[in-house]
Amino acid sequence: MRICIVTGEYHLPGETFINRHIQHIFGGAAAVVCGRYHGENPYDVAWFNRRGRDTGLADRLMMPLAVGINRLRHGTGRLPFGQAKRELKAFLKAQRIEGILAEFGTQALAVAPLANEMGIPCFSYFRGTDASKALNQGNIPGAYAKMMPRLAGVFSVSQFLLDNLAARGVTHPNAHVIPSGVNVRLFRPAEKRPLSCLAVGRMVEKKAPLVTLRAFLKASEGLAGAHLDVIGDGPLLTPARALVAEAGAEARVSFHGAQPHEAVRDRLAGTEFFLQHSITAANGNTEGLPTAIQEAMACGCLTVSTRHAGIPEAVDEGRTGWLVDEHDEAGFADAIRSAMTAGNRAAMAAEARQVAEDRFDNQKLLEKLERVIRETVAG
Structure with a gap:
């Protein structure tokens, strides 16, 4: 089946989930429509850059009317029109596209009406921001x-996101x-x-890295050999380094910045504990x-x-890990301490591995995605 992946930017090495679809879905038969093209095409696929195109005089004159009509009809002015729309239609026809998978809900907004016009089944994948922060934008x-x-x-990486959408009146019978x-x-x-402990991710509010650091420093007091490696870059990296330096704890915490x-993967393989104090950011x-x-x-x-x-859909409390409420720094420290002093760590680690094989094997999940798309299109 010939699928078109619609994404905001191509190619971003960090978007491993999208890159896997581009490379492997339906045997590697994908094309790509993107908002921004970054000059690399490592999967040697046909691609179309929606925003990197010349706008003629006629389209510039038509833009206010076209955007206004789209906002009235579809709730958004992001849809292509004029020459850009004609070129996108020509690309989809030339690539013999049989289905469209928009990797974020916000990307689906731009292509779903055109897909309907062309008789191409369109699917959307919700992944996080598009079903949380985006819902606080008045028109979304x-x-x-x-x-x-x-x-x-519709696909989602978690039931939580589908529930988030449903709370705002957004549902689909084939989710x-x-x-x-x-x-x-x-x-x-x-x-x-x-x-050994590891924290991985952008050093941003949603990851609460300063909470993780303070909790680890408290939990590891008196535990010889306890060490935290931090991988990631972002605006909170400098404050994080300062926190550790002020505590005189450079021997217990190592910062590695962004890493391939x-x-x-190599660091995770030899690490005993993974720490991530995720919270809901102020912007939702x-x-x-x-x-x-x-x-x-x-x-x-x-x-x-x-x-x-x-x-909580991934981590089974007491079986594969420990969970606390958001912002509960003291509870997080106690949970880290409990983890590092637990007597059944080997058995829990084996259980975590088994859960990953059963629930999160991306080959099985890709096959499920393909099966749902095929069955839906056939129906």
Whole structure:
């Protein structure tokens, strides 16, 4: 089946879940429509850049009317029109596209009406921001509600996001929870460094890295060999370094900055505990179901995290990890301490690995995604 992946930017190395679809869905038969093209096409696919096109005089004159009509009809002015729309239609026809998968709900807004015009089934994948922060933008809930009847189906990485949408009146009868998953053949446990901890992710409010650091420093007091590695970059990296320096704890915490995916995988394999204090940001932004937690479980790491978004759908409290409420720094410290002093860590690590194989094997999840798309299109 010939599928077109619609995404905001191509190619972004960090969007492993989208890149896997581009490379492997239906045997690697995808084309790509993107909002921004970054000059790399590592999967050698046909691509179309929606925003990187010349706008003629006629389209510039028509823009206010076209945007206004689209906002009235579809709740958004993001839809292509004029020459851009004609070129996109020509691309989809030339590529013999049989289905469209928009990797975020906000991307589906731009292509669902055109897909309907062309008789191409269109699906959307909700992943986090598009079903949390985006819902606080005045026009988005209404635009999503108008879009839903135009979609053949909806996917989400967690039930939490579908519930978030439903709370705003946005539902679809053909909705499925399919996590992004992890390659369990590459992410595997190795010999664990005792009392080793790892935190991975952008150093931003949603990840609450300063809470993680303070909780770890408190939990690891008196535990010889306890060490936290931090991978990631972002605006809170400088304050994080300052916090550790002020505590005189440089020997217990190492900052590695942004690292390639392979380096994260190697570090996870030998790490005993994965720490992630995810919270809802002030602007409403949440996780979907963090890929890093799925990768950590595949590597046999015990997770200490929060009851946030889809995380409780992955981590079974007391069996594969520990969860606390958002912003509960003292509770997070106690949970880290409990993890590092637990006597059944090996059994819990084996359970975490088994859960990853059963629930988060991305090959099985990709096959499920393909099956739902095929059955929906056939129906």
